[in-house]
Amino acid sequence: xxxxxxxxxxxTYKGGVEALRGVDLDVPAGDFFALLGPxxxxxxxTIGIATSLVNKTGGTVEVFGHDIDKELEAAKSCIxxxxxxxxxxxxxPVIEIVxxxxxxxxxxxxxxxxxAEKYLKQLSLWEKRAVMARELSGGMxxxxxxxxxxxxxxxxxxxxxxxxxxDIEIRRSMWEFLRKINQQGTTIILxxxxxxxxxxxxxxxxxxNNGKTIESTEMKSLLRQLxxxxxxxxxxxxxxxxxxxxxxxxxxxxxxxxxxxxTSEQKxxxxxxALGEQGIEVKSMKNKSNRLEELFVSMVEGGQQ
Amino acid sequence: MKLAEQYVAFSSLLLKExxxxxxxxxxxxxxxxxxMTLYFIIFGNLIGSQLNDIHGFKYIDYIxxxxxxxxxxxxxxxxxxxxxxxxxxxxxxEELLIxxxxxxxxxxxxxxxxxxxxxxxxxxVTLVSLFFVDLSVQxxxxxxxxxxxxSILFSLAGLINAVYAKSFDDISIIPTFVLTPLTxxxxxxxxxxxxxxxxxxxxLINPILYMVNALRYGMLGVSDIDITTxxxxxxxxxxxxxTFSLYLLNRGIGIRS
Ligand SMILES: Nc1ncnc2c1ncn2[C@@H]1O[C@H](COP(=O)(O)OP(=O)(O)OP(=O)(O)O)[C@@H](O)[C@H]1O
Ligand SMILES: [Mg+2]
Numbered sequence: 001x002x003x004x005x006x007x008x009x010x011x012t013y014k015g016g017v018e019a020l021r022g023v024d025l026d027v028p029a030g031d032f033f034a035l036l037g038p039x040x041x042x043x044x045x046t047i048g049i050a051t052s053l054v055n056k057t058g059g060t061v062e063v064f065g066h067d068i069d070k071e072l073e074a075a076k077s078c079i080x081x082x083x084x085x086x087x088x089x090x091x092x093p094v095i096e097i098v099x100x101x102x103x104x105x106x107x108x109x110x111x112x113x114x115x116a117e118k119y120l121k122q123l124s125l126w127e128k129r130a131v132m133a134r135e136l137s138g139g140m141x142x143x144x145x146x147x148x149x150x151x152x153x154x155x156x157x158x159x160x161x162x163x164x165x166x167d168i169e170i171r172r173s174m175w176e177f178l179r180k181i182n183q184q185g186t187t188i189i190l191x192x193x194x195x196x197x198x199x200x201x202x203x204x205x206x207x208x209n210n211g212k213t214i215e216s217t218e219m220k221s222l223l224r225q226l227x228x229x230x231x232x233x234x235x236x237x238x239x240x241x242x243x244x245x246x247x248x249x250x251x252x253x254x255x256x257x258x259x260x261x262x263t264s265e266q267k268x269x270x271x272x273x274a275l276g277e278q279g280i281e282v283k284s285m286k287n288k289s290n291r292l293e294e295l296f297v298s299m300v301e302g303g304q305q
Numbered sequence: 306m307k308l309a310e311q312y313v314a315f316s317s318l319l320l321k322e323x324x325x326x327x328x329x330x331x332x333x334x335x336x337x338x339x340x341m342t343l344y345f346i347i348f349g350n351l352i353g354s355q356l357n358d359i360h361g362f363k364y365i366d367y368i369x370x371x372x373x374x375x376x377x378x379x380x381x382x383x384x385x386x387x388x389x390x391x392x393x394x395x396x397x398x399e400e401l402l403i404x405x406x407x408x409x410x411x412x413x414x415x416x417x418x419x420x421x422x423x424x425x426x427x428x429x430v431t432l433v434s435l436f437f438v439d440l441s442v443q444x445x446x447x448x449x450x451x452x453x454x455x456s457i458l459f460s461l462a463g464l465i466n467a468v469y470a471k472s473f474d475d476i477s478i479i480p481t482f483v484l485t486p487l488t489x490x491x492x493x494x495x496x497x498x499x500x501x502x503x504x505x506x507x508x509l510i511n512p513i514l515y516m517v518n519a520l521r522y523g524m525l526g527v528s529d530i531d532i533t534t535x536x537x538x539x540x541x542x543x544x545x546x547x548t549f550s551l552y553l554l555n556r557g558i559g560i561r562s
Contacts, residue, residue: 013562014562048562051403052402052403052561053399053402053403053561054561054562055557055561055562072405073306073405073407074405076403076404076405077405079403081403083399085396086396087395087396087397087399087400088395088397088400089392089395089397090395091328092321096321096324099317100317100318100321100400101400101404102317103313103314103316103317103318104314104317104318104400104401104404104405104406105310105314105404105405106306106307106309106310106311106313106314106405107313108313109313148400
């Protein structure tokens with residue numbers, strides 16, 4: 001069963017912006033799915049259409065088998081949405097926001113209260129329940145929207161940049177939380193500009209650029225496509241010149257730092273032994289850039305040519 | 306949604322609407338009570354005492370139903386137009402749009418909120434009027450029905466205004482340029498029989514005329530218009546505006562890009 005199946009989705013906004021020009025997505029039930037793309041690629045528009053906040057121009061969307069043109073209510077019931085921008089009533093107390101949303105999904109007051117308590121506690125907002133939403137910090141507002149999206153326990157949770165502007169500690173605890181929800185069976189779709197986040201959390205990934213899906217695959221096989229990785233080696237002792245090792249391209253950054261390109265066929269262990277033969281000891285190393293980031297940039301740039 | 310779920314969703318929305326205007330009662334309930342008190346003092350006591358009776362009623366007694374109705378109209382309208390517009394403006398209308406609530410239920414929820422405010426304010430004004438006149442209601446159910454239908458109708462009108470509104474200015478244009486003139490020309494302060502025949506006929510296209518007269522019939526037992534005709538016309542307007550609001554929401558006009 002597909003949690004979300006999108007075919008040839010097209011959207012032209014009033015005024016003529018062609019935001020989507022044929023988006024296809026397949027999100028398997030139970031998946032943790034990353035939707036990536038540069039600013040203005042069409043991620044939020046795609047999500048907006050799936051959640052019926054935006055009218056589509058063409059194409060089809062099915063949520064757990066419910067076509068949004070034919071079974072809109074059933075499709076809506078399956079989804080919980082954490083939008084990119086704050087969209088709650090700033091002048092309402094936190095708990096009312098969450099409980100009202102539960103009500104709109106048909107949950108009676110006592111169930112609504114229990115759920116609100118459960119999710120506000122899990123997201124460390126229970127102490128703030130009586131506070132006006134406007135008085136929360138940015139990170140708390142994001143978490144409020146997550147609690148609100150979960151209150152009817154949807155099968156599919158869609159988060160549009162949930163960690164934008166959230167500090168590292170809270171971001172990590174959000175990751176833990178989302179992983180747990182996913183393990184309990186909720187399908188999750190996430191958009192983010194932190195590629196580390198996608199790499200950490202997601203099993204499948206799709207990249208949208210200029211309103212089109214340019215890649216949709218497993219995270220692992222995508223990373224396997226990476227042909228060259230660049231590492232930084234921090235040396236035990238200073239070297240005066242760049243060591244020459246057959247088959248490898250090395251560059252010296254400073255006395256104790258080397259930069260090296262390693263292709264997917266080459267092995268780091270043979271590089272280490274070759275360096276060792278020349279009396280150079282590598283104290284520590286790091287991957288120069290995020291691997292997914294490199295792929296992402298090369299794909300998006302490739303797509304624009 | 307199942308019927309039971311629809312009921313829950315409706316009452317959540319209604320409660321939220323009631324909490325909203327009660328939280329800011331100084332801005333929502335109090336002003337109407339004060340304005341209407343001024344009407345009673347100025348038009349009723351000071352000026353009214355110099356005037357002849359109308360249809361056998363003292364002037365102040367004659368205008369009580371119209372003044373109550375004016376408060377109901379203004380407040381039902383204001384409640385829905387400002388609540389729905391600010392929901393659009395702050396984007397929390399999206400909470401409703403992503404939920405499985407059918408559009409007619411969203412309309413009914415907002416309208417019920419407007420009716421609640423109209424009724425609360427209507428009662429406040431009625432209480433105030435007791436300081437000025439001896440109120441004896443002739444036909445209670447006619448009065449209640451007239452107030453109820455009027456507040457439904459103007460809640461719907463407020464909703465439609467809010468759907469089209471793009472700025473806070475847009476939500477005050479209709480009340481200023483349409484609602485207030487129609488109310489004053491709808492026979493709140495006079496009997497249309499006092500007008501020349503031509504203007505009597507022109508007045509007949511004003512829906513507020515029918516409502517004022519329906520309530521006046523309920524409270525005083527006199528009306529310029531046949532009560533059945535009045536009620537039917539009000540219901541006709543409600544049906545038309547409801548259908549139109551439903552069309553607007555289904556098409557997503559003003560709320561979905
Ligand atoms: N309501 C709107 N009216 C007109 N154009 C719009 C509207 N919303 C988005 N767009 C345009 O549609 C395109 C896609 O926007 P969208 O918000 O879907 O991008 P995104 O991938 O979510 O970007 P970001 O990463 O910045 O959030 C952009 O060119 C944007 O300007
Ligand atoms: Mg976006």
